Amino acid sequence: MNKYVIIGNGVAACGCVEGIRSYDKEGSITIISEENHPVYSRPLISYYLEDKTDLKRMLYRDEDFYEKNKCKVYYNKKAVKVDKEEKSVTLDDSTIIYYDKLCVAAGSRPFVPPFKGLETVKNKFSFMKLDDALEIEKVLSKKARVLIVGAGLIGLKCAEGIYDKVRHITICDLAPRLLSSILDEESEAIVRKTLIDKDIDLMLGDTAESFDTNKAFMKSGKTVEFDILVLAVGVRANTELLSEEGIACGRGIVVNDRQETSVKGIFAAGDCTEYMDISSNQQKVMAILPNAYMQGKCAGSNMVGIDCAFDDAFPMNSMGIFGTHMMTAGCYCREEDGGEVYIEKSDDKLKKLFMKDGYLKGFILVNDIKKAGIYTSMIRNQVPLDTVDFNLVKTNPELIAFGVDYVKEKMTASV
């Protein structure tokens, strides 16, 4: 009987359990969970503060998930060492757990730069875990002024989540744009207007350098007073358990399309990994939930010995912020790098499709998201553009653009 051990209890771990149990109903599964919660959806913590979900509904799986899948979960325990020779994991209470196959799905953690005076700030928070949201919830008040450092996905979703429960929000970021990792200038302008219309103060190209109790001293020389500080500067992959064992790690644990690390029998999945982005042909950390699940499931199958590949990954995001909805995917090849860009634009809508070498490589859609999945599938399946009616699909993504035979295949048989 195989002994499977999973470090982490998030979505990648859940995928891993489901991957294992698709093929092996008997092997033992042990999960090491640093958090004291069953698997829940982390991106939902902003919706929790916004009262759009609650602790029960934000669970990613039914409450009997572990029981049904015969998993033993160590809650509130941290894995402190992996021994690849002994094939064991040591926990912070010195418990040693032996494995035949290990999956590291240890996620990521907030990166907090060493700000001077940060220790003098009382109400300071990160915004990644459910416990962060529960802590922030305690101090929210209609009197509170909030400073959010970081205008990425985490910072903006936090702003939306707490908006109706605080007096005022300021967001600063060293980057000159909001969501600089997924939006370009034109798309950002639409999102920026949405936030400005909500009277959120934006300080872009500027960031806090030091703090004193309830004051932030900015790089620009300005001072921002706040009651609540949210630090959403960035995240770092949790690689240490494996890097300390000499297992290959870059910014994330290096995995191949079987989710194998550089050591046989040790797999990794989710936000702690770096893996191949087929749209840019680069190995990178793509910390997004759908990929985490698919990586986990792929790892689980391979841990059982059933060959499975997750070889069509790329970054993608769907995100609404105060009613502005954006979807982005793949890589944005610039014209100077041999790319081609198709643009449709109006005041509050934008569609940009990025092509290169005869393939769709990426897109940015703002408030024009209808059938976006057809574009996504063109990136995923690397559909040669000369085989589709691109003039049709760029304005109106419909299946007929792929030809009558494709329509027949998909509409008249099970897929």
Next chain:
Amino acid sequence: MKRVYVNEKWCLGCHLCEYNCAFANSGLTDMVEALKDKKIYPKIHVEGNDKINYAVSCRHCEDPMCIKSCIAGAISKKDGVVTIDKNKCVGCLTCVLVCPYGCVTPSESGVADKCELCTNNGQTEPACVKGCPNRAIVFEER
């Protein structure tokens, strides 16, 4: 399992399926009240060009991208039917981003919506099938 299939040769492109779908899912008994002067949110869509028409609705895929991608864990398969738990859905629309057939759409309330083969609205068979004047849409085992 029985699914909705479309014979594109027979589809007239009349869009009646869209109205029948919206009516069946409105919870109302009067079609005029349900549809007149209202923006409708059908879960089946007629597509095509000057040569061909066909209606597209959820394929209830064997290995659905929407289920694997849902950030809320709100989509699951129940007896073969891909189902959205609207109580869990927060309307992030990642499912719209990943459905390769364009079959998930935002509903009026903003949460994601798709064809559930009329298993969730008190119909005995899919309304699009029942109302198709040319029997281009069928509900059968294949």
